[in-house]
Each structure stands twice: as C-alpha cells, then as structure tokens.
Amino acid sequence: MERIAFIGLGEAGQTIGRGLLAQGAQLRAYDILFDDSANQGRLRKAAESLGIAVARDHVDAVAEADIVFLAVTASSSLAAAKSCLTGLRMGQLFLDINSVSPQRKIEAASLVAPTGAAYVDIAVMAPVAPYDHKVPCLVGGPGAEALLPRARALGMKMEFVSAEVGQASAIKMFRSIMIKGMEALVVESMVAASEYRVEERVLASLQETFPSLDWEKLSGYMIERVVSHGKRRASEMREVAETLKGIGMEPLMAAATAARQQWVADLGVKERLAGRKTENRAELIDAIRKVMGK
Numbered sequence: 001m002e003r004i005a006f007i008g009l010g011e012a013g014q015t016i017g018r019g020l021l022a023q024g025a026q027l028r029a030y031d032i033l034f035d036d037s038a039n040q041g042r043l044r045k046a047a048e049s050l051g052i053a054v055a056r057d058h059v060d061a062v063a064e065a066d067i068v069f070l071a072v073t074a075s076s077s078l079a080a081a082k083s084c085l086t087g088l089r090m091g092q093l094f095l096d097i098n099s100v101s102p103q104r105k106i107e108a109a110s111l112v113a114p115t116g117a118a119y120v121d122i123a124v125m126a127p128v129a130p131y132d133h134k135v136p137c138l139v140g141g142p143g144a145e146a147l148l149p150r151a152r153a154l155g156m157k158m159e160f161v162s163a164e165v166g167q168a169s170a171i172k173m174f175r176s177i178m179i180k181g182m183e184a185l186v187v188e189s190m191v192a193a194s195e196y197r198v199e200e201r202v203l204a205s206l207q208e209t210f211p212s213l214d215w216e217k218l219s220g221y222m223i224e225r226v227v228s229h230g231k232r233r234a235s236e237m238r239e240v241a242e243t244l245k246g247i248g249m250e251p252l253m254a255a256a257t258a259a260r261q262q263w264v265a266d267l268g269v270k271e272r273l274a275g276r277k278t279e280n281r282a283e284l285i286d287a288i289r290k291v292m293g294k
Contacts, residue, residue: 001026001153005065007058007080008072009033009047011211012097013165014071019133021051023154028053030061056183059087067150068117070108074235081108091258093150097122099236101173101243102166109141109165118143121165122158123172127225129158140168173240178287180233181220181253184260187288190219194285195294220281227284230265232257267291 004020006013006029014153017027033039043175047054055061062068062084070079077098088094093216094117096108109119121141128135139147140161151158161168171205186292203215223246226233237258 002150003028003064003066005032005055005061005068006052007068007070007084009052010071010073012124013069013071014046014050014152015128016071016133016135018050018275020136020154021130025154026053027051028055028061028065030058032056058083063085063087063109064088065092067093067095067147069096070094072098073232074098074100074239077104078108078111083110085111085115085257088112088115088117092117093120093147094118094138094142095120095147096135097124097173097288098177099109099124099232099239100169101239101246102170103243103246104239105141106165107171113142118181119165120144120147121168123168125172125175126227136173137169141165173236176236176240177254177257180237181257184257185228185235186207186219186222187226187264188260190223190281190285191288191292194289199282199285216281217279220279220284223281223284224277224279226261226264227273227287230261230263230270234262234265237261264288 002025004025004027006017006027009029009031013029017029021027029047031043033043034054044054058080063197068084069080070077077096077100081096094112096105096119105121109121112119113277119141120139120143124140125136132136132250135157137158138154138161139158140163142163144160144163147162148158161171189202190199193202203219206215237254241254244254256259267288269291272287272291
C-alpha cells in the first residue's frame with residue numbers, strides 16, 4: 001500500500017486522490033484552506049468525505065508518506081515546498097505537479113535535494129477531471145525513473161522525458177502558448193462576431209480552411225475551458241510570459257492570452273451559469289454578452 005500525501009487539495013488534488021484511493025493507496029493531505037475561517041471547514045469535510053486523512057500542517061502530511069504530491073497554486077509553489085522540508089527524508093518521492101516555469105521547478109528541486117527526497121518534475125498534459133489519476137503526464141528529474149514503475153502499478157499514465165529538471169514543464173509551458181492562445185482567440189473572435197450576428201459564417205469559413213476540425217464543437221469546448229478555468233489559465237500564462245522574458249523574448253502572445261483569459265474570469269460568467277457546465281457555444285457567448293451588458 002502506497003502512503004501518499006497531498007499538499008494542496010483543490011480540484012486537481014481531489015480528483016487525482018479519488019482515483020488513487022480506488023487503487024488502494026492510503027492518503028493524507030494538508031491545504032492552507034483547512035485552517036481558513038472563511039472556508040468554514042468545507043475543504044476539510046470534502047477531504048474526509050473522500051476518505052483522505054486531514055493533517056495538522058505540511059510537515060505532518062509528508063512525514064510518513066512514500067510519495068508526496070505538491071498541488072498548490074502556481075504563485076505559492078515555492079512557499080509550499082519550503083514548508084514541507086523538515087518533514088522530508090531519504091527514499092521519498094516529491095512530485096511537483098504545479099503549472100509553473102522550468103526555472104521555478106529547478107528552484108524547488110534545489111530546495112528538496114538536501115532532504116534526501118527525490119524531486120520529480122511533472123507536467124499534467126490534459127484536463128484532470130475526465131481521467132482522475134490516469135491523466136497523461138510527462139515526468140522528469142532525479143526521481144522520475146524510480147517513480148515510473150510505482151506510478152504504473154497505481155494505474156497512472158506517465159511518460160519519462162529526462163533526468164533533467166525543467167524539460168517536462170517546458171514542453172507543457174510552450175504547448176500552452178498554442179492551446180490557451182487558441183482558446184483566447186476563439187473567445188475574442190466569437191464574442192466580436194456575435195455583435196454582428198455572424199458567428200455561424202465565421203465558423204463556416206474556418207471549417208472550409210481547416211476541414212479536419214469540427215469548429216462548432218471545438219469552439220464550444222474551448223470557450224467552456226476559459227469560462228470554467230480562466231483564472232487558473234491566466235496565472236499559468238503569466239508564468240509562461242515570465243519564462244519568455246527570462247530567455248530574452250518579449251511575451252507578446254503569452255501576455256495577451258493571459259489578459260483575455262483573465263478578462264473572462266473577471267466577468268464572472270461561471271458564477272452566472274451557477275457552476276453549470278455547458279459546451280454549447282451559443283449559450284456561452286450569450287452568457288458572456290449578458291455579463292457585458294449587451
């Protein structure tokens with residue numbers, strides 16, 4: 001039985017954790033929201049309802065674990081890693097699944113190395129929800145090869161990239177320029193087209209140019225991703241932008257993508273839909289327009 005700790009128990013942590021529990025793993029978790037009065041115990045109750053033990057703090061969560069998942073927000077990944085250090089030891093695997101820059105992963109790995117735990121750079125390459133713990137991942141770093149057989153025994157889908165920290169995350173990050181950029185473009189195109197009621201004609205033209213893609217279905221899917229996850233995706237794209245700056249490249253597209261994703265998040269379209277998920281393009285655009293006062 002693998003003893004697994006989660007630092008951060010948001011959507012990704014809960015979804016992956018649910019799948020690992022079904023494989024017989026023993027789970028323990030800590031999230032800073034466990035102690036947040038504004039959360040009113042909701043996250044604690046969610047953990048307990050899943051069968052995940054609630055730890056007192058970061059160190060209590062990781063001390064007896066065989067495998068540690070770091071699954072926090074991008075902005076707090078280093079701080080969360082630092083909070084775990086005194087509980088880490090030789091023989092543990094420390095899995096950093098946060099969507100942060102390669103340089104941030106390298107910094108985190110340097111913090112973990114003196115503890116004896118083996119750092120693993122993990123890039124989650126698809127939405128977690130449809131896959132649970134079987135979501136496709138790229139892995140790298142000093143602990144990657146040791147992780148693979150254990151991960152596969154748990155039913156996880158992981159592909160080795162490199163023993164070097166940062167390469168797995170770099171693949172995801174620079175792929176995001178395309179994927180999240182396309183999402184932002186579709187939102188912008190469809191909202192603008194709706195002002196003149198020509199969405200169907202625009203989509204028909206795209207279908208003619210790229211006949212292998214179902215643009216009606218794809219546009220609905222992409223807009224839904226922004227509506228549901230725009231805040232997180234904007235944060236990830238700001239990480240991309242900082243990485244591009246670090247290599248001397250002005251992040252024109254990454255910064256614009258972050259701004260458009262954040263714009264949708266700030267509109268509160270998800271709240272207007274009351275959390276209901278839909279990939280109906282016309283319904284999503286109508287919801288955006290109503291929030292805009294159109």
